[in-house]
Amino acid sequence: MNNTHTGQAGKKLSLKEKYALMTRGLGWDTSYEPMDKVFDQLGLEGIRIHDWDKWEDPFRLTMDAYWKYQAEKERKLYAVLDAFQQNNGHLNISDARYVNTLKLFFTGITPAEYNAHRLFAMLGRQFPGPGAAIACQMQAVDELRHVQTQIHSISQYNKYFNGLHDHSVMNDRLWYLSVPKSFFEDAISSGPFEQIIAISFALEYLLTNLVFMPFMSGAAYNGDMATVTFGFSSQSDEARHMTLGLECIKFVLEQDPGNVEIIQRYLDKWFWRGYKVLGLVSMMLDYMLPRKVMSWKEAWEIYFVQNGGSLFNDLSRYGLRMPRHWEQSVAEAEHLSHQTWNSFYNFSDAAAFHVWLPSDEDMAWLSEKYPNTFDQHYRPRIEHYRRLQAEGKRYYNPSLPMLCQTCQIPLIFTEGDDPTRTSHRETEHEGEKYHFCSDGCQEVFEQQPDKYVSAWLPAHQILQGNCFAPDADPQAAGFQAEAEVMRYFHVNPGQDNMDYEGSQDEANWRLWKGLSPDGASKAPPAA
Amino acid sequence: MNPIQSTVFMALQTNDDTRPIIEALQRDNPAAVVHRLPAMVKIDAPGRLVLRRSTVEEILGTAWDLQAINLNLISLSGNVDETEDEMVLHWNR
Amino acid sequence: MSVEIRVASIDPIRQTFARTSRRFGADKPASRYQEASFDLQPRDNFHYRPVWDPERDIYDSRRTAICMRDWDDFRDPRQYYYATYVLNRARMQETAEKSFEFVERHGLLATLSAGQVHQVEALLLPFRHLEWAANLNNCFITAYCFGSSMAQGAMYNTTDRLGIAQYLSRIGLLLDGNSGRSLIAAKERWLGDPAWQGLRRLAEHSLVRKDWFEIFVAQNLVLDSLVHPVMYARLHTELDAPGAAYLAMLTEFMKDWYGENVKWVDACLKIAAAESADNRAQLSAWAAEWKGRAIEALDPLVRLIDSGDGPQRLEAAVAALDLRMTRLGLDPA
Numbered sequence: 001m002n003n004t005h006t007g008q009a010g011k012k013l014s015l016k017e018k019y020a021l022m023t024r025g026l027g028w029d030t031s032y033e034p035m036d037k038v039f040d041q042l043g044l045e046g047i048r049i050h051d052w053d054k055w056e057d058p059f060r061l062t063m064d065a066y067w068k069y070q071a072e073k074e075r076k077l078y079a080v081l082d083a084f085q086q087n088n089g090h091l092n093i094s095d096a097r098y099v100n101t102l103k104l105f106f107t108g109i110t111p112a113e114y115n116a117h118r119l120f121a122m123l124g125r126q127f128p129g130p131g132a133a134i135a136c137q138m139q140a141v142d143e144l145r146h147v148q149t150q151i152h153s154i155s156q157y158n159k160y161f162n163g164l165h166d167h168s169v170m171n172d173r174l175w176y177l178s179v180p181k182s183f184f185e186d187a188i189s190s191g192p193f194e195q196i197i198a199i200s201f202a203l204e205y206l207l208t209n210l211v212f213m214p215f216m217s218g219a220a221y222n223g224d225m226a227t228v229t230f231g232f233s234s235q236s237d238e239a240r241h242m243t244l245g246l247e248c249i250k251f252v253l254e255q256d257p258g259n260v261e262i263i264q265r266y267l268d269k270w271f272w273r274g275y276k277v278l279g280l281v282s283m284m285l286d287y288m289l290p291r292k293v294m295s296w297k298e299a300w301e302i303y304f305v306q307n308g309g310s311l312f313n314d315l316s317r318y319g320l321r322m323p324r325h326w327e328q329s330v331a332e333a334e335h336l337s338h339q340t341w342n343s344f345y346n347f348s349d350a351a352a353f354h355v356w357l358p359s360d361e362d363m364a365w366l367s368e369k370y371p372n373t374f375d376q377h378y379r380p381r382i383e384h385y386r387r388l389q390a391e392g393k394r395y396y397n398p399s400l401p402m403l404c405q406t407c408q409i410p411l412i413f414t415e416g417d418d419p420t421r422t423s424h425r426e427t428e429h430e431g432e433k434y435h436f437c438s439d440g441c442q443e444v445f446e447q448q449p450d451k452y453v454s455a456w457l458p459a460h461q462i463l464q465g466n467c468f469a470p471d472a473d474p475q476a477a478g479f480q481a482e483a484e485v486m487r488y489f490h491v492n493p494g495q496d497n498m499d500y501e502g503s504q505d506e507a508n509w510r511l512w513k514g515l516s517p518d519g520a521s522k523a524p525p526a527a
Numbered sequence: 528m529n530p531i532q533s534t535v536f537m538a539l540q541t542n543d544d545t546r547p548i549i550e551a552l553q554r555d556n557p558a559a560v561v562h563r564l565p566a567m568v569k570i571d572a573p574g575r576l577v578l579r580r581s582t583v584e585e586i587l588g589t590a591w592d593l594q595a596i597n598l599n600l601i602s603l604s605g606n607v608d609e610t611e612d613e614m615v616l617h618w619n620r
Numbered sequence: 621m622s623v624e625i626r627v628a629s630i631d632p633i634r635q636t637f638a639r640t641s642r643r644f645g646a647d648k649p650a651s652r653y654q655e656a657s658f659d660l661q662p663r664d665n666f667h668y669r670p671v672w673d674p675e676r677d678i679y680d681s682r683r684t685a686i687c688m689r690d691w692d693d694f695r696d697p698r699q700y701y702y703a704t705y706v707l708n709r710a711r712m713q714e715t716a717e718k719s720f721e722f723v724e725r726h727g728l729l730a731t732l733s734a735g736q737v738h739q740v741e742a743l744l745l746p747f748r749h750l751e752w753a754a755n756l757n758n759c760f761i762t763a764y765c766f767g768s769s770m771a772q773g774a775m776y777n778t779t780d781r782l783g784i785a786q787y788l789s790r791i792g793l794l795l796d797g798n799s800g801r802s803l804i805a806a807k808e809r810w811l812g813d814p815a816w817q818g819l820r821r822l823a824e825h826s827l828v829r830k831d832w833f834e835i836f837v838a839q840n841l842v843l844d845s846l847v848h849p850v851m852y853a854r855l856h857t858e859l860d861a862p863g864a865a866y867l868a869m870l871t872e873f874m875k876d877w878y879g880e881n882v883k884w885v886d887a888c889l890k891i892a893a894a895e896s897a898d899n900r901a902q903l904s905a906w907a908a909e910w911k912g913r914a915i916e917a918l919d920p921l922v923r924l925i926d927s928g929d930g931p932q933r934l935e936a937a938v939a940a941l942d943l944r945m946t947r948l949g950l951d952p953a
Contacts, residue, residue: 010793010796010797010798010799011797011798011799012798013793013798014610014611015594015609015610015611016610018793021789021793021798021800021803022786022789022790022793023786023789025789025800025803025804025807026748026749026751026752026785026789027752028749028807028810028811030824030827031811031824032820032821032824032825033824033825033827033828037828038824038827038828040828041672044671044672058607058609059597059607059609060609061594061597062786063713063779063782063783063786064713064716064717064783064786064787065594066779067706067709067710067712067713067783068710068713068714069594069595069597069598070706070710071706071707071709071710072598072710073598074702074703074706074707075707076598077703078703088630091630111660111662114660114661114662114768115662117771117775118661118679118762118763118771121759121762121763121771121775121778122672122763122764124759124762124763124778125756125759125760125762125763130752133756133759134782137755137759137778137779137782138779140759140762140775140778141702141775141776141778141779144702144772144775145702145703147656147660148656148701148702148703149702149703151637151655151656152652152655152656155636155637155652155655158634158636158637159632159633159634159635159636160630160632160633161633162633164637165634165637165638166637166638166639167637168639168659168660168661168662168663169638169639169664171662172662172663172664172665173664173665178665178667181662181665181667182667182668185662185666185667185668185678186667186668188670188678189667189668189669189670189671189678190670190671191671191672192672209602212601212602213538213567213601213602216566216567216601217564217565217566217567218565220565220566220567221565228566232540232566232567232601235538235600235601235602236540236597236598236599236600236601238601238602239597239600239601239602239603240597242602242603242604243603243607246606246607293564293565306534307534307536307604309533310533310534310535310604310605310618311604313533313618314533314606314618314619317619451668452668454667454668454669455667455668456665456666456667461665490638504633508633512630
């Protein structure tokens, strides 16, 4: 036995000490190659970090504990998925209309999770402090988990419903999916600090609750066991990710007073970018869940106004303020879902999911939740569409909409103080005119015009003939441009889109549930 | 500054693993408000919420590893301070 | 509870996702590995050029000199997707945990001789830093490679390396009674001991390379094939000395991991080499260049192995690497 090393059980280490010893010392200051060559993206943004050791590890998970707990989660999740598949769990949902929320989620959000997987791998490599790098690496592998558990949960639905069959290609090509796609590509193409502020803080901490909490409760309410299970299982990782977002912003702010201004600019931008993407969630909550849990307005009040307010109260000691235009997001909560659903109703012949008009019960719920706006502005329009449908004149908008250069949503929203006037802003850059849906989007553009002029705007690309499959020949006799664009999107017209009533989804659902095939489609009873 | 009351919260899956956790949170945080939603329980508290391992163990009657909260946590809000004995959510002011 | 399954009328309208059908055929249900692993990375219509690489797209196959017609061709023979990966590692960590607990509870590292302790301190613990470099290198591959199947394999390799670095750290903590002194000393060796400088220089050099496939060859083929069989495997063959068996228990994870990881590494290289003569030539050139450097870097370290046969072990590992390269379709230079 030697005398310097006892090999006997030493003092008991606290979680924090153990984590620091096993993790913090792993990195070193390189000397054969300069540090700024090994970590060569840190200087891109003007953020100054003086001491990476000041990073506080939010959750002190060592790899062994990570494997242990994550395996436990996966055992539980896949046991549910197996049971779900074996028992045709898709038949237990409230109504087949519900599946359309999954279509939007799977084509819009799941590919975003894939981008997050790669983005956090970038950060895991770029941050020189092992504490920060490891937190990002764990999130990188978690995000891969989310992609895959979503694929495995949706797998069963894909076997029985249309529109879920080609999520990756659709995300790259389908017009409205350029909204979430461009959001994530905006983040991933930024420098490392903007990447982490955009996703960990603005999206995960400030906004992700809006997607998962009401939506997953909605899934539970509508009998979708698979989605509730993967959703809540993903959320158990999100709790870690949100904490990373908060720790990260505090760390950067504490490192140098000069960072505050840059971070505030990032927050203003990413709050607005994120809020615009969430318009899709507003429509899911208010119009697409057959049994509704809470309105968009209520969700925004709880998860943004209250939580976000508490958060910014806390961050004000660093000199940060609430993001620009947050008041506008609150005022618009009265209108957002109605205007968004209306657009999808009009363009649903070019989408990959079904739409429908709200039932009488739905409209009663909407007027209760939106007493200031629904009966006045939106009920009359829906009743008008109903009359047209009854006369066999279902309205589709045949034109290509003007898109916002920043968020890429069509100019469908109205002025905050006048819901009868379309909100439209424009600016000139190098002799070209650019259009925006809002002041917020115009400001984002004006900060980095050279970035946003390169955006792949679907409406423009369609008109320029860039949305045809390689084997399509626009010169050929009888060339059907619209059908060819849908083929490029990998959307089967009539089968994947247009009205739920009369769709193959509806016919199959009636068959499987033993409902009369010709009876009028009936919404489920209000919960 | 905005005039909003700073609330912290923890949201947990509704299942048998979280029942003792929720009970412990109620016991140790008299000001906490428990909301039972579909498949989920959300616990709000003004400014501060503490989860103590010892309280959960007392309710459970067996040893419990605080990191096991990872299995059932859905969301949270507030700064997190975690040791092996307790997890505290708080706003600093 | 009654379970009602009305089998007769409930036929699926398709078997799997379109991307999975295109790759594996449409007429049969796909495996979870197949559905979860391929054709997930965005390919078309990128909106913005990255500020960190403005000449290229966000995902761009031109970040390596290797060319593939089908970048999702890299199939993992282990068929790992997240769930199967973590379930497997959870089993491995459970075994490792029992070993560490057993050794700690009974104070078994006290049975090591001073010479053995010195060997662990001088020749094992500093490898936690090499594993950290390996972690960063595989994280680089995950981030900047092309195709979701390659990124997935590299992602699991990244977290594995962190796990190995942390197990090495725990061996140090067992030796120094949780003071962390052994880890500080190991870092000092890594930073200043002349015997380690060649390896550190090599590691730092790998960290500034920009071709992710070159990094794959340097780290996952060359360095691993020389370091693991020489520096870890010996702990599992020289079991005569008192306490040696306990060191074998504490490094079991690394041994099992290496045996398994080789399957993934070989599959990737074999597929890339089989694609074209150009790929073969490029992979062979990288392997030869990094092999030369790695032998030079490891030479002073293997001389310190107390059994005295370090140089022979390294030679044997080099011969095995050459043989493996031939098997993979590469030219051993």
